Amino acid sequence: MILAVIEYDRSPQGAQLNDLSLQMLALGRRLAEQLHGPLHAVVIGAGGRSVAGSLGGHGVAVVHLVEDGSGRLEEYAPQAWARAIVEVTSAVQPAAVLAAGTDRGHELMAHVGAQLDLPVAANCTEVTPGDPWMVTRLRWGGSLLEEAELGGAVKLLTVAPHSFAAEEVDAAAPRIASFSPQLEETDFRVRVAGRVEPDRSKISLADAKVVVGGGRGVGSPEAFALLEEIASLLGGTVGCSRAVTSLGWRPHADQVGQTGTRIAPDLYLACGISGAIQHMVGCRSAKHLIAINKDPDAPIMAQADYTVVGDLQQVLPALRDALREAVGQHRDAAPAVR
Amino acid sequence: MTLDILVCVKRVPATGGKITLTPDERHIDTRYASFTMSPHEECGVEEALRLVEKHGGTTTVLTLGPAVAADQLRDAMAMGVQRAILLQTGENEWDPGETARAIVTEIERQRAAGHDFDLVLVGNEAADSGDYQVGIRVAHALGRPAVNGVKSLEITGSTAVVKREAAGGWEIFEIDLPAVIGVKEGINLPRYPTVPGRLRAKKAPIETRMLSEPADGLASLRMRRLKLPPAKGEKGETLGRGVEAVPALVEVLRRLEIVTP
Numbered sequence: 001m002i003l004a005v006i007e008y009d010r011s012p013q014g015a016q017l018n019d020l021s022l023q024m025l026a027l028g029r030r031l032a033e034q035l036h037g038p039l040h041a042v043v044i045g046a047g048g049r050s051v052a053g054s055l056g057g058h059g060v061a062v063v064h065l066v067e068d069g070s071g072r073l074e075e076y077a078p079q080a081w082a083r084a085i086v087e088v089t090s091a092v093q094p095a096a097v098l099a100a101g102t103d104r105g106h107e108l109m110a111h112v113g114a115q116l117d118l119p120v121a122a123n124c125t126e127v128t129p130g131d132p133w134m135v136t137r138l139r140w141g142g143s144l145l146e147e148a149e150l151g152g153a154v155k156l157l158t159v160a161p162h163s164f165a166a167e168e169v170d171a172a173a174p175r176i177a178s179f180s181p182q183l184e185e186t187d188f189r190v191r192v193a194g195r196v197e198p199d200r201s202k203i204s205l206a207d208a209k210v211v212v213g214g215g216r217g218v219g220s221p222e223a224f225a226l227l228e229e230i231a232s233l234l235g236g237t238v239g240c241s242r243a244v245t246s247l248g249w250r251p252h253a254d255q256v257g258q259t260g261t262r263i264a265p266d267l268y269l270a271c272g273i274s275g276a277i278q279h280m281v282g283c284r285s286a287k288h289l290i291a292i293n294k295d296p297d298a299p300i301m302a303q304a305d306y307t308v309v310g311d312l313q314q315v316l317p318a319l320r321d322a323l324r325e326a327v328g329q330h331r332d333a334a335p336a337v338r
Numbered sequence: 339m340t341l342d343i344l345v346c347v348k349r350v351p352a353t354g355g356k357i358t359l360t361p362d363e364r365h366i367d368t369r370y371a372s373f374t375m376s377p378h379e380e381c382g383v384e385e386a387l388r389l390v391e392k393h394g395g396t397t398t399v400l401t402l403g404p405a406v407a408a409d410q411l412r413d414a415m416a417m418g419v420q421r422a423i424l425l426q427t428g429e430n431e432w433d434p435g436e437t438a439r440a441i442v443t444e445i446e447r448q449r450a451a452g453h454d455f456d457l458v459l460v461g462n463e464a465a466d467s468g469d470y471q472v473g474i475r476v477a478h479a480l481g482r483p484a485v486n487g488v489k490s491l492e493i494t495g496s497t498a499v500v501k502r503e504a505a506g507g508w509e510i511f512e513i514d515l516p517a518v519i520g521v522k523e524g525i526n527l528p529r530y531p532t533v534p535g536r537l538r539a540k541k542a543p544i545e546t547r548m549l550s551e552p553a554d555g556l557a558s559l560r561m562r563r564l565k566l567p568p569a570k571g572e573k574g575e576t577l578g579r580g581v582e583a584v585p586a587l588v589e590v591l592r593r594l595e596i597v598t599p
Contacts, residue, residue: 009505076509079483103504106463107486110471114478119435119559122463122470134562139468144357144366145565146467151557158470190483190513198506206506210596234596242377245527252524258465259377259523267596277353278377278465288594289574290587299355302573306590310580318581322588326597 001037003094004028004060005085007104008043008051015051020100022058022166024159027127028098029059029167034129035095041174042066042088044081045074049176056174058167064088064179072183076104077191082111084181089116089154091179095129096155105158118152123160141258141281162285203237205254210236211265213256213283214244217272217293217312221249226316227271233323239263241279257282272312275300292316339496341395341515343386344448344455346441346473347379347414349407350466363563366466375410377523378461383414384528385491385521386459393493396420398453400444402437404429408544415539416531423448424546431467433559436552438475444547445480457498458518462487469559477518485511486520 004025007018025039032039038061043052045067052063066073066084073080085108089097097112099105101123113120125145126136132149138160139146150157198204205211212231214224224238231238239256240249256263257279264285271292273279280303283289291304294311301307308315351366352374358367375383386397399414401407402425411422425440432440445455460473470486477484490501490508496515501508502522531539552558577586591597 078485103487103502106470107474110474110486111478113435113471114438114475117435117557119433119557120469120471121559122468137468139466139564140353140357141465141468142567143353145567147562147565149558149560149562151560153557190485190511192509193512194510195504196501196508196510204506234591245524248527252527255524267591267594274355276355277357290590291574304574306575306577306587308577308579308583308587310583314581315584318584319587322584323591323597326588326592 001092001094002028002032002035002039003089003092003097004039004041005097005099005105005108006041006043006048006051006055007100007102008048010047015047017051017054018100018102019166020102020105020161023162023164024098024100025055025058025060026164026167027159029169031096031098031127031129032059037095038062040064040092040094042085042179044084047074052176053173056171057169059169059171060174062175062177064092064177066179066181068180068183072188072191075192077188078107078111079190080183080187082108082115083183083187084179085112086115087181088179094154096127096157099158101158101160109156109158113156116154116156118154118156119150121148121150121155121157124157125160125163127157140277142284143277143281205237205239205256205261205263208237208263208265210234210267211239211256211263211269211283211286212236213239213241213268213270213273214250215241215271215273216243216247217274218244219272219313223312224250226320230269230316230320230323233320233327234267234269236265236267241273241276270300270304271316273300274298275303339393339456341389341393341456341493342398342453343389343395343457343459344398344400344445345379345382345386345414345419345459346461347383347399347401347410348376348461348464348466349373349401349403349410350376350464357566359564359566363565364561365564373406373409375413376461376465378463378465378521380528381523381525382459382461382521383417383419384526387418387529388526389457389491389493395456396453398423398448398455400425400441402432402440402549403427411544412539412542413531415542416535417529418535422542422544424544426546426548428551430551431561432552434467434469434471435475435558438472438479440549441472441476442479445476454516456515458482458516460518460520462520462522473518473520480516480518482516482518483513484518484520485513488519488521489525491519491521491525
């Protein structure tokens with residue numbers, strides 16, 4: 001049997017299953033079939049009840065809905081949630097416990113691994129049961145892969161985002177089994193005490209359809225104004241490389257890369273960015289990459305779909321003017337630009 | 339209250355633009371590479387220095403790795419960290435569980451010697467292995483609270499108020515010290531070492547413990563080999579040079595329906 005830890009997001013419209021959890025279930029279902037066992041899921045908090053039923057369509061036979069009557073589990077509390085997952089694990093004895101490779105998934109599985117004193121393989125892209133179990137996992141944010149043996153009586157792992165496509169299957173509604181864990185007060189010593197809601201008036205870097213990225217080659221903090229204008233003409237937002245945040249030219253929130261934000265726009269226009277691995281890891285999910293760089297041999301030029309070799313000081317003003325014209329012509333026939 | 343802070347750091351290759359593997363496919367070829375502190379942890383060092391500048395106390399840096407990892411301890415000392423501890427291993431990589439056990443043993447040894455850390459700072463995840471778990475394992479073994487992914491940290495009395503990004507907004511936690519906190523780059527902008535700092539760090543003592551390889555047969559995550567992901571197939575299309583390329587560039591933006599029609 002495989003046990004999958006499900007994340008759901010709360011929105012004003014109600015609870016919604018996390019896409020990365022659905023992707024993880026595709027691997028979970030595959031492993032369950034290989035082991036000739038069922039796929040179970042654990043959903044924490046009564047707030048997840050409304051999404052539990054729909055997990056059947058992703059191959060889940062039984063959902064363990066964790067509530068303890070106190071309401072304490074409704075808000076994220078990593079140690080307590082992990083304790084609950086450990087208790088479900090002890091009760092149902094799965095061969096493996098899977099979570100999505102999200103901040104929360106990694107944190108929960110780290111706690112589960114610590115509590116059970118078992119190894120955890122993070123960000124797996126392939127999992128092969130056997131003796132031993134073999135996993136392929138991401139290193140360096142995905143610019144390197146590792147093949148490893150995963151030990152332990154129960155295999156604990158997280159699934160790298162976008163390694164599997166979510167699959168819908170024809171299946172009966174899952175059985176919903178309420179599960180009440182035995183939790184101590186100390187399990188709740190780390191619990192979300194407050195939230196700052198996102199500013200929905202701004203285009204977030206992670207969700208932007210167009211990102212105009214600037215590297216050290218932009219030349220100065222002031223020169224980013226031109227990138228801002230081009231981004232605005234294209235209906236997008238500005239990102240930057242780690243070199244730029246290290247220089248203090250832009251806030252870290254703008255940084256695209258392994259230690260910054262992972263972006264997935266329709267277009268990434270990279271200006272004066274050399275293409276260090278740390279950066280490329282952050283924009284690998286862009287559908288199209290256009291690079292403008294004065295160095296034709298910069299690593300990014302080999303990875304871009306389209307390249308322009310040139311000095312940003314000349315190319316960018318000309319591009320801005322051309323876009324003003326292109327967009328201006330159609331400004332009345334809205335929407336001119338997506 | 340003053341703060342005694344331990345920062346755990348990891349030595350990693352500076353990857354630059356390209357990764358090449360050694361012939362045995364077990365390491366990154368570092369013949370032409372330099373090494374650095376993993377980025378989140380460099381911010382951990384900076385955060386420790388700022389907290390102690392504000393509240394008073396001591397800073398200690400620790401790493402587990404080969405003898406040459408002393409370089410990264412000296413980098414931290416050049417930034418201003420007072421003490422350094424090297425848990426010296428051979429060339430083989432230790433898995434996160436083994437690493438955490440060794441750190442816990444050292445923290446307990448330090449406590450017995452009178453250094454009881456109020457705060458242990460780690461990086462959210464190491465740049466190379468990306469395991470996301472050493473700090474949490476250390477916290478669990480010590481019976482302390484842990485929060486990972488922290489991008490804002492304020493300490494008042496014996497409470498830490500930490501924030502981390504979640505779904506475009508922020509989650510806020512209040513936890514009691516002693517605690518383990520995993521920080522993320524962006525929490526601060528690390529300072530550059532000063533020249534006197536470098537000179538002082540060069541001569542500073544490093545407490546070194548020789549560790550023997552973890553026993554075989556323990557449940558572990560054991561790397562067998564590394565491999566590069568498949569390379570991108572065809573090379574991109576060159577649109578031209580300088581301003582003359584701009585019409586072609588706008589044409590591409592139209593074709594991709596970024597600019598319509």
